Amino acid sequence: MKNLNHLIDLNDFGKSQWDEIINLGEKIMDNPHIYEASCRGKIMGTLFYEPSTRTQMSFQSAMLRLGGGIIGFDNPTASSVMKGESLKDTTKTVSGYSDIMVMRHPVAGSVKAAALTADCPIINAGDGGHLHPTQTLTDMLTLHKEKGRLTGLKIGICGDLKYGRTVHSLVKALSCYEGNSFVFISTEELQMPEYITAPLEKWSKSDSIDEVIGGLDVLYMTRIQKERFASEAEYEKQASRYILDAEKMKKAGDDLIVMHPLPRLNEIDVAVDSDPRALYFKQAHYGMYVRMALILIILNYNITPPVLLKGEAQDGDGGIKCKNENCILQKEPHLPHSFIIKGGVATCEYCESRQCI
Ligand code: CP
DSSP states (O other), X not given: OOSOOOBXXXXXXXXXXXXXXXXXXXXXXXXXXXXXXXXXXXXXXXEEXXXXXXXXXXXXXXXXXXXXEEEEEXXXXXXXXXXXXXXXXXXXXXXXXXXXXXXXXXXXXXXXXXXXXXXXXXXXXXXXXXXXXXXXXXXXXXXXXXXXXXXXXXXXXXXXXXXXXXXXXXXXXXXXXXXXXXXXXXXXXXXXXXXHHTTXXXXXXXXXXHHHGGGOSEEEEOOOOGGGSSOHHHHHHHTTSOOBOHHHHTTSOTTXXXXXXXXXXXXXXXXXXXXXTBOHHHHHHHHXXXXXXXXXXXXXXXXXXXXXXXXXEEEOOTTOOOOOTTBHHHHOTTSOOOEEEETTEEEETTTOOEEEO
């Protein structure tokens, strides 16, 4: 991989850089005119292999508001992808036309794979059910702006905790700030994966919003990810299980804020929208400022390379192959297999599936 400032996983940047992005996002929000020509002459390529409203348009709006230009597609069937062009060839080509690229793709590890050969920095705008780091930065800016801190918060997360990539990244990030605790509200089938909960110090689970809402600072609602279920029948079993409505909001404190990455289906009743504690549309708006900050920092500043966490060691393939059939490694055989080895467990660097070795 070239030494470019890619953002694939939030951990590609250190915590101090997350804070830098959030602080710059807030500065831009306060004085947007100062930054309106900061990216004049720069081009952002947006490659959306999967549908998006907020991420795609907030990135495009961010670049336009910084004085730059945009190219790209939001429908790969209108590009040479339709003729069978590989991910590698498309992203390599577009990176030659762009100063920075933003990519969403349905397959875990695909943005990391694209970064291996890209000639410009690339930002992960969501890779399957895996990661969505700029949503997490959006959520962190929203929390910081609205709560005044990223520490000492009790955060309830409700809905599809198994497939919801936004909440996986959010929990990982907020656990790096002191004093945060988590309440995971879900059905048995859609619980938070063990690899997310295992490193956490303070967390609990519940199957009821009513039972826990009164003690929360933040309630983060999520959509049941229909597109990730094997069948309609499996999805229907989970749909409509958790709906936040005005009755439930009566049990919440005055300081609660309700967040949602959107799009929502029916998990938040529209009657809640007029409640001043409902922050989700503001959250989507804040996403544009955090992406403006991210573009500026990636294009202008030197981000120091990631530091591996204590106790981890990086390895080559060592004969290990990823077994996740939804991993990009199964679809792009030219890619090198790469793992983080820790305590007898190998974690795929593309999709984070784990295997004992
Ligand atoms: N929150 C989010 O990623 O929304 P979009 O899918 O509309 O981009």
